[in-house]
Amino acid sequence: MGVRYFGAKVLRSEDPRLVTGHGRYVDDIDLPGLLHAAFVRSEHAHARLRGIDTEAAKAMPGVHAVMTADDLGAAYADKPMVPVYPSPLVKQQILPTALAKNEVNYVGQPVVLVVAASRSLAEDAATRVVVDYEPLPAIVDCRKALDAGAPRAHGDSPNNLVAELANAFGDIAAAFADAPHIFACEFRQHRGGCHAMECRGVIASDDPYNDGLTVYTSTQAPYLVRKGLSRWLEDDENRVRVVAPDVGGGFGPKAGIYVEELVIPLAARILGRPVKWIEDRREHFTATNQQGDQWWSLEVATESDGKIRGVRGRVMCDSGAFVPYGLLLPFTTRNLLPGPYAVPALDVKLDVVFTNTTCNSPVRGAGRPNSAYAMERMIETVARELKLDTVEVRRRNFIGADQFPYQPGHKLPNGAPVTYDSGDFHGCLDKVLDLADFAGFKERQAAARREGRYIGIGVSSCIEDTGLLPFEGATVRVQPSGRVMIQTGAASQGQGHGTACAQIVADELGVEIEDIVYQSADTGTFPHGVGTVGSRIAVTLGTAVHGAAVGVRKKALALASMLLQTPEEELELEGGVARVKSAPGTAVALKDMAHQLAPLTGTPLPKGFSPGLESTSYDGPTGLAYASGSNIAEVEVDIGTGEVKVLRYSVAHDCGRMINPLLVEGQIIGGVVHGIGNALFERMHYDDGGQPLSTNYGEYLLPLATEMPRIDVTHQETPSPANPLGVKGAGEGGTMPAANAIIAAIEDALEPWGIVINDYPAEPQRICELLDAAGAPSSG
Amino acid sequence: MEPLSVTVTVNGQDHTADVEPRMHLGDFLRTVARKTGTHLGCEHGVCGACTVIVDGDAVRSCLMLAVQANGKSVTTIEGLASGTELHPVQQAFRDQHALQCGFCTPGMIVSLTAYLKKNPDADEAEIRKAISGNICRCTGYQGIVAAGLQAAKAMRTEG
Numbered sequence: 001m002g003v004r005y006f007g008a009k010v011l012r013s014e015d016p017r018l019v020t021g022h023g024r025y026v027d028d029i030d031l032p033g034l035l036h037a038a039f040v041r042s043e044h045a046h047a048r049l050r051g052i053d054t055e056a057a058k059a060m061p062g063v064h065a066v067m068t069a070d071d072l073g074a075a076y077a078d079k080p081m082v083p084v085y086p087s088p089l090v091k092q093q094i095l096p097t098a099l100a101k102n103e104v105n106y107v108g109q110p111v112v113l114v115v116a117a118s119r120s121l122a123e124d125a126a127t128r129v130v131v132d133y134e135p136l137p138a139i140v141d142c143r144k145a146l147d148a149g150a151p152r153a154h155g156d157s158p159n160n161l162v163a164e165l166a167n168a169f170g171d172i173a174a175a176f177a178d179a180p181h182i183f184a185c186e187f188r189q190h191r192g193g194c195h196a197m198e199c200r201g202v203i204a205s206d207d208p209y210n211d212g213l214t215v216y217t218s219t220q221a222p223y224l225v226r227k228g229l230s231r232w233l234e235d236d237e238n239r240v241r242v243v244a245p246d247v248g249g250g251f252g253p254k255a256g257i258y259v260e261e262l263v264i265p266l267a268a269r270i271l272g273r274p275v276k277w278i279e280d281r282r283e284h285f286t287a288t289n290q291q292g293d294q295w296w297s298l299e300v301a302t303e304s305d306g307k308i309r310g311v312r313g314r315v316m317c318d319s320g321a322f323v324p325y326g327l328l329l330p331f332t333t334r335n336l337l338p339g340p341y342a343v344p345a346l347d348v349k350l351d352v353v354f355t356n357t358t359c360n361s362p363v364r365g366a367g368r369p370n371s372a373y374a375m376e377r378m379i380e381t382v383a384r385e386l387k388l389d390t391v392e393v394r395r396r397n398f399i400g401a402d403q404f405p406y407q408p409g410h411k412l413p414n415g416a417p418v419t420y421d422s423g424d425f426h427g428c429l430d431k432v433l434d435l436a437d438f439a440g441f442k443e444r445q446a447a448a449r450r451e452g453r454y455i456g457i458g459v460s461s462c463i464e465d466t467g468l469l470p471f472e473g474a475t476v477r478v479q480p481s482g483r484v485m486i487q488t489g490a491a492s493q494g495q496g497h498g499t500a501c502a503q504i505v506a507d508e509l510g511v512e513i514e515d516i517v518y519q520s521a522d523t524g525t526f527p528h529g530v531g532t533v534g535s536r537i538a539v540t541l542g543t544a545v546h547g548a549a550v551g552v553r554k555k556a557l558a559l560a561s562m563l564l565q566t567p568e569e570e571l572e573l574e575g576g577v578a579r580v581k582s583a584p585g586t587a588v589a590l591k592d593m594a595h596q597l598a599p600l601t602g603t604p605l606p607k608g609f610s611p612g613l614e615s616t617s618y619d620g621p622t623g624l625a626y627a628s629g630s631n632i633a634e635v636e637v638d639i640g641t642g643e644v645k646v647l648r649y650s651v652a653h654d655c656g657r658m659i660n661p662l663l664v665e666g667q668i669i670g671g672v673v674h675g676i677g678n679a680l681f682e683r684m685h686y687d688d689g690g691q692p693l694s695t696n697y698g699e700y701l702l703p704l705a706t707e708m709p710r711i712d713v714t715h716q717e718t719p720s721p722a723n724p725l726g727v728k729g730a731g732e733g734g735t736m737p738a739a740n741a742i743i744a745a746i747e748d749a750l751e752p753w754g755i756v757i758n759d760y761p762a763e764p765q766r767i768c769e770l771l772d773a774a775g776a777p778s779s780g
Numbered sequence: 781m782e783p784l785s786v787t788v789t790v791n792g793q794d795h796t797a798d799v800e801p802r803m804h805l806g807d808f809l810r811t812v813a814r815k816t817g818t819h820l821g822c823e824h825g826v827c828g829a830c831t832v833i834v835d836g837d838a839v840r841s842c843l844m845l846a847v848q849a850n851g852k853s854v855t856t857i858e859g860l861a862s863g864t865e866l867h868p869v870q871q872a873f874r875d876q877h878a879l880q881c882g883f884c885t886p887g888m889i890v891s892l893t894a895y896l897k898k899n900p901d902a903d904e905a906e907i908r909k910a911i912s913g914n915i916c917r918c919t920g921y922q923g924i925v926a927a928g929l930q931a932a933k934a935m936r937t938e939g
Binding site: 011012014015016018019020021022023025027028120194195196197198199246247248249251280281493494495496662663665666669670671672673674696697698702703704705706708710711 | 800802803810815816817818819820821822823824826827829856857858860861866870873874875877879880881882883884885886889907908909911912914915916917918919920921922923924925
């Protein structure tokens with residue numbers, strides 16, 4: 001056996017189906033007797049429900065049911081969804097009921113379910129439902145949520161406080177007491193929604209032949225949906241099968257459970273017919289969770305050489321109307337401070353508050369892009385104020401390659417000290433400086449200035465805690481056909497898990513990648529799973545698949561040793577057979593051994609062997625794997641229009657050993673573009689009353705091919721010692737540093753006017769305002 | 781309104797049905813012709829996921845009514861490959877890792893196929909412009925642009 005696939009740019013096994021239109025997304029599934037659902041959603045950010053008149057809707061043609069909360073039955077009418085991301089630090093665990101009953105708390109909240117023979121008939125009938133609302137004051141700006149007299153997001157709660165978190169270590173008072181310099185910085189971070197190209201969707205069937213519900217849903221976490229749904233229904237998990245078919249992008253918000261995933265299965269059970277609900281794009285803008293704003297106020301204390309002594313401050317975190325994701329977002333923000341920097345003392349408090357806006361969830365990177373941006377803003381501020389080179393300030397503050405494992409000083413929520421496993425931040429920075437020709441930039445900038453063009457460069461660094469606990473699992477089984485099946489619970493939304501896992505198994509078993517089949521994300525075929533979030537799958541699933549493949553390998557060699565009467569150490573697995581290394585013609589095929597280990601009646605199993613040429617593993621990493629990276633953006637700013645053009649973008653990234661560089665680069669480049677979108681384009685607007693103002697792609701701008709630069713990527717491989725493959729996650733490390741790279745580059749371009757941007761997104765009108773205020777020419 | 785009878789030729793095969801005048805072509809393709817490779821991403825004509833070829837032109841099937849397609853010939857993503865042999869654009873998408881989740885992919889491939897047929901000498905900037913009406917959230921477009929260039933070369937060679 002040799003390593004043939006691990007580390008190679010293997011083309012994806014998933015693609016032939018997807019490029020020919022044979023994907024199986026949730027809306028592609030049809031079932032006999034299928035009915036279609038539409039929701040009546042709240043038109044108010046905050047209102048009391050005084051009454052609902054469904055009579056006209058019920059009389060519409062093709063309508064099978066019009067259900068209010070009370071129509072769901074006494075057991076479910078008042079029952080909030082089950083917390084699937086619980087935390088003892090949540091002070092007010094306010095979760096929505098399946099349909100709003102007494103009060104609505106954001107525009108888009110489901111109030112009435114309409115089920116009809118087709119989606120269009122369901123939508124027709126939905127327009128005939130009359131809901132009598134009594135509007136209530138809404139809290140929209142999270143900065144005011146804790147003010148005395150602020151409107152309360154929920155009528156019956158004492159205040160808007162969800163939780164108070166902190167990240168504090170070291171002697172912060174001493175760090176600031178005699179600091180040569182103290183600088184302050186305030187900024188807003190706005191990341192908008194996920195905007196997976198496939199909206200959400202659910203099909204539920206209460207199958208009388210199968211004794212239970214089958215739920216197809218566009219999710220990143222089918223096991224979490226199973227848990228949340230079965231607990232809400234108070235039913236056994238064996239009666240709730242949840243399947244994630246092909247999923248058209250997730251990026252975070254599809255990793256929770258939604259009320260639609262409760263009410264559609266319940267409706268299918270009540271009506272005795274399968275029911276399908278496919279979210280439309282407008283619903284996606286209001287009803288799919290978004291990443292709430294964070295408002296940061298920070299101070300940094302430094303030595304005269306730019307070395308950071310301490311960082312302190314406060315963050316206001318908008319949680320939206322409910323807490324379906326618990327504190328995942330503020331925690332991922334908190335845990336990643338102070339990033340790649342050796343900061344001796346830290347004291348940052350995070351206040352998490354309710355508002356009457358769409359619920360909060362992680363979006364690609366979760367809170368990590370926020371904490372990365374915050375630390376990078378500190379670096380930019382220090383460099384600007386002390387007139388130092390930003391690269392040099394990073395170098396002086398980076399944790400050294402010889403300091404790993406490194407413990408910044410804070411603890412994870414489970415009490416374990418945060419421990420960075422490995423890395424070389426200086427090395428990664430040097431790589432990206434070369435890639436971007438950073439040294440030559442001053443000359444490029446001077447040449448551009450002579451032409452009246454304003455170009456700038458921005459550097460940004462980050463770390464990412466990947467491979468979140470607790471586990472994923474995998475079974476690897478050689479089938480009697482000879483094809484090897486990998487079964488796992490982990491759902492894919494396009495990351496190419498099937499290909500990466502097949503690479504690991506093919507190397508271990510000496511088979512071709514074409515001989516491997518991959519099944520995942522069906523709670524009916526694999527018992528346990530967690531979810532695809534936080535760049536955790538390569539680490540957790542990779543380790544489990546490797547463990548299962550090693551198990552099969554050992555079993556195959558043991559049986560072959562018996563059959564070929566040759567010691568195991570003289571055997572190898574190659575070409576689908578176990579063979580004698582010195583006499584390759586003496587061999588036994590894996591498929592024949594699979595037959596022998598799954599005999600029919602009357603045939604004994606080989607002595608000492610359990611059935612099946614298979615193995616199941618839940619092996620996991622011993623700790624988090626910290627990926628890292630440094631990015632450089634080069635931009636041109638049109639000082640007349642405020643338009644920012646990204647000229648080039650360079651990435652040096654370290655995700656340990658790469659299973660498949662093709663997939664890694666796909667993740668990084670996609671992640672960078674998401675981050676550029678956050679920095680320049682994406683803004684979810686609400687008016688003062690909580691009405692969303694950007695609910696289509698004319699009003700909410702996503703990055704397009706014409707706006708994106710060439711993105712060059714180089715890799716550094718610092719293996720993680722915390723898992724047997726040495727891998728680290730790669731799904732979000734592109735997004736995390738991007739916002740600061742772009743913002744810093746714009747600031748550099750506009751340096752003649754000393755413009756500091758800080759907030760993102762930096763839209764053209766804001767850049768023009770800043771130029772006007774600074775008295776720049778030709779900006780009016 | 782009363783349903784109207786329409787016949788649309790989809791990938792060479794006629795599909796006749798009585799449909800509501802308000803049904804858009806995307807829904808016709810997905811629910812009547814059962815060609816589910818055409819995806820609906822926004823249904824307001826921006827994302828491009830639902831792009832199909834109608835009588836040679838790339839069209840957003842969410843912005844065209846099924847009744848407007850009566851008598852016309854539509855090619856969807858399912859109609860591009862010849863048997864098991866992928867169309868050069870499809871092959872290039874795989875070779876260049878131009879897709880991840882695959883949801884925008886049919887629209888991207890169809891848009892590029894229609895464009896490259898008329899513009900086989902397209903350069904990178906032109907290809908970026910050609911797909912600027914198609915949104916991809918996964919890839920950052922780089923692989924898609926590379927696939928466009930590879931496919932253009934292949935289609936030039938094929939003549």
